[in-house]
Amino acid sequence: MPINTLLSTVILVSFIVTLVLAVGSYLAYKLRDRGRTPTERMEGSDEPVYFERVYPTAVVRPAAAAVERGEQA
16 A cells, blocks of 8 residues: 555544544533533623633832832832
8 A cells, every 4th residue: 555545544534533523522512511501501691601800909019109209219
């Protein structure tokens, strides 16, 4: 078997396996999502699902505060 035919076969098989795995994982996601109640899905909510929003506090370092007042640090 020539090397070109072998490589073409490997590429084709890997492409088909990738498609099968993608469809399988999508179906598994849909089956899992179907079992959830609507309150668990949080549809239409502006709150992040996985992350907690952190707002920075206004902390000014003493040297920066002195520069803002026009003093030498």
